[in-house]
Amino acid sequence: MSDSRAAVSMRGVTKRFPGVIANDRVDLELLEGEIHTLLGENGAGKSTLMNVLTGIYLPDEGSISVAGKPVRFNSPKDAIALGIGMVHQHFKLVQSHTVTENIVLGLAGGFQPVRLSEAEGRVAELSERYGVKVDPGAHVWELSIGEQQRVEILKILFRGAKILLLDEPTAVLTPQEADELFVTLRSMREKGHSIVFISHKLDEVMAISDRITVLRGGKNVGTVQTSATSPRALSNLMVGREIQFQTYPRPEMKGESILEVKGVSAEGDRGLPALKDVSFEVASGEILGFAGVAGNGQEELAQVVTGLKAISSGSITVDGRPMAGASAKDFIDAGVSYVPADRHGVATVGDMSLTHNSVLRRYREEKFGQGPLLNLVAASKYADRLIEEFDIKTPGRETAVRTLSGGNLQKVILAREMTTRHRLLVVMSATHGLDVGATEFVRETLNHHREEGAAIVLISEDLEELLSLSDRIAVLFHGEIMGIVDAAQAEIETLGLMMAGERQSEAVA
Amino acid sequence: MEADLSVLIIAILQAAVRSGTPILFVCIGEIYAERAGVLNVGLEGLMLIGAISGFTVSFTTGSAPLGVAAAAIAGGLFALIHAFTTITLRADQIVSGLTLTILGTGISGFFGKAMIGQVGPGFDRLELPVLAQIPVLGEIFFRQDAMVYLSFLLVPLTWWVMFRTHLGLAIRSVGESPATADSLGVSVTRVRYGCVVFGGAMAGVGGAYLSLAYTTMWVEQMSGGRGWITLALVIFAGWNPAKAFLGAYLFGGAEALQLRLQAVGLGIPTYFLMMLPYVLTIAILVMASRASLRRRLGAPAALGVPYAREER
Ligand SMILES: Nc1ncnc2c1ncn2[C@@H]1O[C@H](COP(=O)(O)OP(=O)(O)OP(=O)(O)O)[C@@H](O)[C@H]1O
Ligand SMILES: [Mg+2]
Numbered sequence: 001m002s003d004s005r006a007a008v009s010m011r012g013v014t015k016r017f018p019g020v021i022a023n024d025r026v027d028l029e030l031l032e033g034e035i036h037t038l039l040g041e042n043g044a045g046k047s048t049l050m051n052v053l054t055g056i057y058l059p060d061e062g063s064i065s066v067a068g069k070p071v072r073f074n075s076p077k078d079a080i081a082l083g084i085g086m087v088h089q090h091f092k093l094v095q096s097h098t099v100t101e102n103i104v105l106g107l108a109g110g111f112q113p114v115r116l117s118e119a120e121g122r123v124a125e126l127s128e129r130y131g132v133k134v135d136p137g138a139h140v141w142e143l144s145i146g147e148q149q150r151v152e153i154l155k156i157l158f159r160g161a162k163i164l165l166l167d168e169p170t171a172v173l174t175p176q177e178a179d180e181l182f183v184t185l186r187s188m189r190e191k192g193h194s195i196v197f198i199s200h201k202l203d204e205v206m207a208i209s210d211r212i213t214v215l216r217g218g219k220n221v222g223t224v225q226t227s228a229t230s231p232r233a234l235s236n237l238m239v240g241r242e243i244q245f246q247t248y249p250r251p252e253m254k255g256e257s258i259l260e261v262k263g264v265s266a267e268g269d270r271g272l273p274a275l276k277d278v279s280f281e282v283a284s285g286e287i288l289g290f291a292g293v294a295g296n297g298q299e300e301l302a303q304v305v306t307g308l309k310a311i312s313s314g315s316i317t318v319d320g321r322p323m324a325g326a327s328a329k330d331f332i333d334a335g336v337s338y339v340p341a342d343r344h345g346v347a348t349v350g351d352m353s354l355t356h357n358s359v360l361r362r363y364r365e366e367k368f369g370q371g372p373l374l375n376l377v378a379a380s381k382y383a384d385r386l387i388e389e390f391d392i393k394t395p396g397r398e399t400a401v402r403t404l405s406g407g408n409l410q411k412v413i414l415a416r417e418m419t420t421r422h423r424l425l426v427v428m429s430a431t432h433g434l435d436v437g438a439t440e441f442v443r444e445t446l447n448h449h450r451e452e453g454a455a456i457v458l459i460s461e462d463l464e465e466l467l468s469l470s471d472r473i474a475v476l477f478h479g480e481i482m483g484i485v486d487a488a489q490a491e492i493e494t495l496g497l498m499m500a501g502e503r504q505s506e507a508v509a
Numbered sequence: 510m511e512a513d514l515s516v517l518i519i520a521i522l523q524a525a526v527r528s529g530t531p532i533l534f535v536c537i538g539e540i541y542a543e544r545a546g547v548l549n550v551g552l553e554g555l556m557l558i559g560a561i562s563g564f565t566v567s568f569t570t571g572s573a574p575l576g577v578a579a580a581a582i583a584g585g586l587f588a589l590i591h592a593f594t595t596i597t598l599r600a601d602q603i604v605s606g607l608t609l610t611i612l613g614t615g616i617s618g619f620f621g622k623a624m625i626g627q628v629g630p631g632f633d634r635l636e637l638p639v640l641a642q643i644p645v646l647g648e649i650f651f652r653q654d655a656m657v658y659l660s661f662l663l664v665p666l667t668w669w670v671m672f673r674t675h676l677g678l679a680i681r682s683v684g685e686s687p688a689t690a691d692s693l694g695v696s697v698t699r700v701r702y703g704c705v706v707f708g709g710a711m712a713g714v715g716g717a718y719l720s721l722a723y724t725t726m727w728v729e730q731m732s733g734g735r736g737w738i739t740l741a742l743v744i745f746a747g748w749n750p751a752k753a754f755l756g757a758y759l760f761g762g763a764e765a766l767q768l769r770l771q772a773v774g775l776g777i778p779t780y781f782l783m784m785l786p787y788v789l790t791i792a793i794l795v796m797a798s799r800a801s802l803r804r805r806l807g808a809p810a811a812l813g814v815p816y817a818r819e820e821r
Contacts, residue, residue: 056692057819075818077694092689094682095810105682106693108675155693402821 006068007032007163007194008053008084013062015048017403019395022048024218025062030163035185035195037205037226039238040215041435042407043393046198047089049215050165053196054086055079066163085156086165089198089406089433091148095141099123099134103155126157130184144295146177153184164188165196168406170204171433175463176293182208200407200435202231214238235436254471255284258455259305259424264314266304274300275479277314282424282455287446289470289487290459293499297479298459299341302428305457306338307331319423332361335423339413339430341459347413350402354394355383357401358416386415390441406433418445425449428459443469463492477501521765522649526657528786529761531556531718533660535739536746536753537667538711544671544748545704546684546811549591550606552712553736554613559584559716561617561624564727568629573721576629577656577714584713585706587613592705596698599815614730624727631725632656654722656714667750680704684809687816697816712736738787745794747807760790 008030015023022045030036038046051057053064055073064071066082073079093102104119120136127133127150134143134150143151149169156164166185170178185195185208199205205212206226213223214237222237259282268274274297282288292298303309305316307328316323318334326334340347348357359368359379368375368382383397390411394404401412410433417425427446431439446469450456460466466473467487474484475498483504485494498504535552542549549555559580567576591609594600632654640651650661671677679700682690687697719731738760746752763786771782 054692075694075696076692077696080694086692088692092686092692094685094689096685097678097682101678102689104675105678105690106695109679110674110676111670112675113673114675114678 005032006030007066009065010049010053011063011065013049013052013059013064015045015052015057015059017395019399020393021218023052023059026215026218026220028213028220029223030194030196031211032194033189033192034210035189035197035208037209037212038196038198038215039200039205039212039234041238041393042411042433042438043405044215044238044435045218046215047167047405048218050086050167050196050198053079053165054084080159080161083160083162084165085159085161085163087149087152087156087167087169089167089171091152093140093148093151096139098137098139099143099151099154100136102140102151103136103158107159123154123158126154130157130187131180132157132184145172146294149173149181162192163194163196167198168200168433169197170199170201172294175461178204200433200439202234202436205234206231216240238435239437253285253451253453255453257281257283258319259457260315260317260320261305262315264304264311264316266300266309266311268297268300273479275304275311278479278481279314280474280481280484282457284423284453284455285450286472287450287456287458287470288484289466289473290457290476291463291466291473291495291499292461292476294461296476298428298476300479301476302338302340302426302457302459305424306336306426308338335421337361337417337420337422337425339417339425339427341428341432348401348409351400353398354387354392354401354404354412355379355397357412358383358386358397361416362420386412386419389419390415391438407435407438410434411438414442414445418442418449422449422454424455424457426457426459430458430460431462431465463495467492475499475504517769519645519648521769522762523652524765524768525758525762526649526653527723527761528764529757529759530653530657530660531715531723532735532739532742532760533754533757534663534715534718535712535736536742536757537660537663537750538708538715539739539743540667540671540708540746540748540750540753541680541704541711542708543743543812544684544809545680545701546687546809546814546816547592547595547701547705548602548606548813549588549609549705549708549712550603550740551587551591551609551613551736552606552739553732553734554610554617555584555587555709555712556716556719556732556736557613557617557730558587559713560720560731561621561716561727562713563717564624564629564720565620567631567721568624568627571630573630573632574655576721577717580713580717581710582713584716585710588706588709588712589702591709592702595815596701596705599817602813602815610736618729621727621729625729626726628726629721632722656718656722664750664754671750681809684811687811687814688818691816691818697818715739734787738790741791742794744808745798747798748809749807756790756794759793760786763789 006029010026010028013023013026026049040046048057052059055076055078071082100116100119100123103123104114123136132150132153134147140148140151169181173181188195197209209226211223211225212234214221214234216238262279264275264278265273266275280288290298290301300309304311307326307330318336321334323331359382363369363374368378380397387394387397392411393408401409414430431442434442446456458470467490470487472484473487473490473495475482475495477499482498485504535556539549539552562583563576563580566579567573587609591605594605595602634652635655637651641647679690679695683695683697683700691697716732720727742753742756746756767782767785771779
């Protein structure tokens with residue numbers, strides 16, 4: 001059978017980092033013309049294995065062959081030459097350059113002139129052929145995350161790569177964008193490309209892949225045909241135990257109103273209006289979900305209710321206290337916590353240890369500080385507790401957090417924010433990039449806080465998640481609230497229409 | 510009277526170009542290094558190295574062009590130290606650069622002892638045919654020495670390399686996001702070494718201009734802070750060679766003016782007058798680039814950050 005030849009085969013690949021074995025004698029075979037999913041918990045070693053396959057990490061042991069020939073990668077250049085391209089979990093793009101400049105980077109050297117217009121033509125032609133639309137002349141910083149991902153894909157196609165590695169491409173996409181991506185992936189498969197796909201969303205994995213390989217603790221614990229498995233079997237394989245998917249019975253327990261937002265408008269970073277006349281209330285013991293396509297004011301909404309952004313009009317009160325002109329510290333003192341979506345920039349200090357990151361917000365508390373001094377003993381104990389409770393995979397509490405896997409970094413932030421007592425918890429894309437076990441845990445924790453009487457603002461692009469956790473769901477579109485619906489009666493179609501800009505009354509009618 | 514004034518102004522502008530030239534060389538070189546993400550605060554030391562090696566070689570061989578070549582080589586070699594410590598050993602760029610300044614000052618002082626008081630061969634004024642006849646502009650720009658013309662060529666050349674060639678795209682990418690460049694097969698190490706060494710060579714040439722054209726002798730510490738002012742200039746010029754051109758002559762103009770004022774003797778203490786070019790240049794550049802500084806435009810995102818492929 002010619003179509004079952006191995007495009008890539010990895011044998012006994014081992015990669016160690018200080019304190020962790022990220023890949024432990026992993027075998028992986030990618031067939032020509034297949035979509036092969038890599039599945040595994042946060043820190044299981046998926047990104048590491050793919051980085052080995054692109055020549056970014058040198059494996060400590062093991063061998064790789066491409067199209068049957070043994071190869072050795074000394075640098076990413078070698079992998080590119082063999083037609084291997086990767087879309088990284090955290091994109092590798094030069095923000096200040098244009099799309100085309102990013103695409104042609106490294107294709108030639110020396111004093112050869114960059115022929116931008118010629119390249120733009122080819123980019124346009126490729127976007128047409130694979131249905132990946134993006135403006136070749138735009139600067140990367142101007143693009144949405146979804147568009148940036150398309151640039152990454154075009155970059156690979158432009159180099160004529162036959163083997164594509166996509167590390168959690170759908171984690172940053174809206175449901176619609178993810179569907180578009182799948183269309184693209186299928187058309188690539190038809191054209192003979194081999195694709196490795198990484199995702200934590202089991203339904204996607206079941207829908208798109210031909211075969212699935214599960215990693216656990218750096219080891220390959222099994223490769224299966226998609227048609228011969230089920231989401232339940234996969235998650236058991238992944239975690240090594242049975243996972244309970246809970247539905248949360250939601251007793252009505254709404255108490256006094258905690259957060260009141262009235263007629264708030266605010267400007268975005270580029271000086272354009274980002275929120276327009278937004279009003280809502282969240283009560284104690286209530287989860288208010290915010291749905292919407294990314295970039296419709298979610299970020300700004302989270303920032304104004306946590307004191308990180310000034311409002312241009314309207315009023316915000318927490319527990320009846322007006323918070324106009326209040327600083328982020330005033331909000332913290334009023335019992336407001338925030339889990340932002342940008343894990344690297346806003347939420348953690350990469351070079352600092354897990355211990356220090358875990359007390360970042362609380363170093364002023366008596367428990368952790370004595371006058372100007374930090375109580376490191378208490379902080380260390382606290383960090384150990386978080387690692388234990390949240391099952392954070394790390395060599396230890398002294399590890400710099402930038403070396404953690406994407407999902408584990410998210411756990412550090414969640415752990416820090418969720419163990420504090422609060423009146424109001426603002427959570428953005430909480431389970432983004434988390435594996436099934438961790439997702440369950442976060443949902444449980446959110447529900448627990450709700451029962452304790454906190455008010456929760458939950459901003460997410462994952463409609464399923466919003467439907468299963470929230471009491472009410474508000475939909476944001478171009479910075480305005482299209483309507484607020486009761487989660488128990490909400491229908492996905494109605495929400496979808498509102499996300500596309502129809503007001504509640506129109507969408508229902 | 511009016512004719513006198515215009516003659517005076519033209520003379521001052523002519524001197525401005527001469528005074529600005531050494532800075533222009535250094536500035537162009539540093540733009541390469543910083544665009545690739547490596548800050549070199551050792552420019553002052555590299556200029557001194559260039560000045561003394563250029564002077565020594567031209568004095569002993571009798572050839573000023575040979576002196577310039579020697580200055581470029583010496584500057585490049587000393588910059589190689591900086592490249593090795595910051596790129597290979599990944600040491601702090603500021604510390605390494607400061608060391609270079611101290612080293613350059615010491616070494617040039619030591620080897621320069623024998624040259625003090627000597628007058629060597631230098632670059633003579635070379636009027637360019639036709640161009641020198643253009644009224645005013647010709648007098649200011651085209652009745653200069655060969656090194657000035659070399660610096661003229663360097664500006665558009667650098668702009669072309671930086672913004673129109675694959676090499677330039679690679680340099681700018683390495684300075685913005687080394688991991689991105691690396692993942693596409695661009696060797697971050699090679700690009701950074703190349704830029705730092707070239708930057709050092711240019712700083713050496715800038716120094717040699719002082720001892721082979723601006724004057725034709727060696728004076729201890731003759732760079733006189735020009736290396737430091739260049740660092741500021743690179744920032745205010747937004748890492749753009751065309752703006753560096755204007756900035757360098759701005760400094761040159763202030764210096765030329767200052768020297769005139771000293772000669773006239775207005776009763777202002779000379780130390781204040783000597784401060785003038787530095788203060789004036791910084792003040793004007795701050796005003797001119799206020800808008801872009803406020804928006805934090807231009808600085809290469811990975812400037813000062815060492816890169817290691819397997820680290821995240
Ligand atoms: N460059 C590095 N330096 C140190 N440790 C690393 C590095 N890269 C990965 N690790 C460690 O290797 C392990 C595997 O990480 P990896 O990023 O491959 O996980 P993953 O399966 O992709 O997880 P996620 O789903 O969270 O993205 C983790 O424990 C991580 O901390
Ligand atoms: Mg990963």
